[in-house]
Amino acid sequence: MKITKFLALVVSVFLLLAGCSNGSSSSGPEKTSDGKIKISFINGFTGGDGAYMKKITEAFNKSQDKYVVTELQEKDHYTKFKSGNYDLVVIHGNNLETYKQDGLIQDIGPVIKKAGIKESDFHQAGLDIAKLDGGMFAVPLDIHPLTMFYNKDLIAEAPKTYEDLKALNTKLQAQNKDTYALGIPSSGLVEFYMLMIAAQNGVDLKDGEQLNFAQEEYADALMQFHDIVWEDKVSPPKLGLDGEFQTFMKEAKEGKSYQTAVALTGPWFYGAAKEKYGDKLGVAPIPQIGSELASYGNAHTIALSAKVEDEKVKEGIAEYLKFMFTPENLINWADGGQAPVHLGTLEKIEAEQEKYQIAYQNSKQFENYVSPPQVYQFGEQMRYMNESVFSKLVTTENFTKKDLMKELEKATKVAEQVAATAPKK
């Protein structure tokens, strides 16, 4: 008797709690109290660029009275998107294929048509990323390639080839043995480094649905990073996380810290570098290190959740995209340091090269940009390479090509197993 009473109490409290949590199951689009249709937009712009995207969204919300876009900037925005209910989401170029295969996003073609946006409004580099199986699965927003910063106090003109870097290094070493041409990190941006060197040697890592690292030519290409550190000694040894940028920002101190004249790094470090070096900071496309000139980097794209079905919501999204992809509005994104792939905006950037220094320099890299291989779970297929192989390659002095090949085979096996987790088609 006692137990049943007690159970009844517990169950009723549970029901009460359950009742509280599941209130809304409405039909039709969600509306604000003054009748505007709500559109939710989630992204991971928690860095300095976040404020510039907010500016665009706020201007849109002010500009009309039918829709309101709620923009959420979250560090863990992918997890939130997977488990929550959002209409628009920013997806990195290398993740797009995964989200498409998982059925989390839908063809955005009809919506951008409604917005009056055409494929020809974008640079080919952006289209290469956003088009999957012939359909547009996102609107390409920007490309953030591996970028070169250089310190004008140490080098007058941007180096264009690896030979230039070696000559610079000899000169710097003669003056001060703690000053080097550039730094190779052991972790951080290493994925950019490894894909850049593949692109610059014409190596295609995509093999069916998976990445195949175990290629002779790729091993040769990667060994160059080992040689940069240990043979040519163009980089100080054993730099850690983000070492390429940290050493660029340091001042050489006798036997205590290294300094580099050049950094091959992410454009998001521009703000910090500009603050330190001001007019002495040079920005340029990356030099040719491999056998041909090519650039690599990731991209932001805006994708449409598979859950969006309501035509009214889609119309609102079209309005929002139309507003965002006009040069006057999207220029804010360039102001935030990103390089948009929208051609109209690029013209505006080119007209004011000095003001949009980093966006302009990076847009020059679009011409020979190689996009990430479109495979399922790209990041997971790369994980062993990112976390283990590159670090071994650049921190072990007597690392041979044979050692590397063994590691590449292991990494390929991991990639194969990850690729096998893809949903059945």
Add this chain to the structure above:
Amino acid sequence: MEVNMYKGASHKIWSVLMVSPFVILFLLFWALPLVLGVWVSLHNWNISSGNLGFVSLENYKSILTPGTLYYDLFMKGLKNTLYFVVISVPPLVLISLGLALVIDNLPKRLKPIYRTIFFISYSISVTAVSAIFLWLFNGNGGYFNNVLESIGVIREPINWLGEQPYAWLTILITTVWWTIGFNMMLFINALDEVDVALYEAADLDGAGAFSKFISVTWPQIRNVAFFIIIMTVIASFNLYGQTKLITGGGPEQSTNSLIMNIQTSVFGMNQLGIGSAMAIIMGLIMMVIIVLQYWLSYRNKE
């Protein structure tokens, strides 16, 4: 009315009401997640595409079959975590005991001051602690390297975060600095409980400091020490924030803890079922270790 409150049916209702907040929260935040975790672990559950069906023990099988992706993740994480448990528990227990003994022997006025000083680091969040130690242990021009070079201990800078055993040493030093205050507090309380008369008796017998500790103090704080060891083992098993934020699991995945790898399975690879199964195996391993400790300590008492 008021008299009735403590009698009969009314009394029962009251007691049920009083205990129900605990029971409800216990069910909601402990029992329910546990049952749910076991249930999820028996399904092919993908974060993106949802529940893809019941697979019975398939998830456990693939975690425990050599050569699979999940076996490598789990075993590497387990190995790293066990290594950390082994290197971290002795210093975390012994140093805290040492500090507690020092503070116990301080003049009364100074006790609260030092107790606060040593305990205060425990109240800092792991994010802040990691930021501090990341800066201190930076390989290129970091504080520790500068100090060690200035006093001539090392000639070449040490790559604290990118090379073993230094990376583990960094994590260990950080953890000791961060959490030592908690164990110390427990030991101080245990030492306070020791009957002063026992020390007086030992003094009369002419016992020295060391033999006083062995014959008087230790038997009195034994049970607390045992509790502290178990709590420390559990805490070390749950290694996550420090390695995530300071070494990022590196160099070469050698500081990837089990929890980090469970997180990778769930949020990186989308395999919620696999991740739940890993978490449950981890829980079982921890239980076995704790039961073993319990049994060893019990046997010693006999």
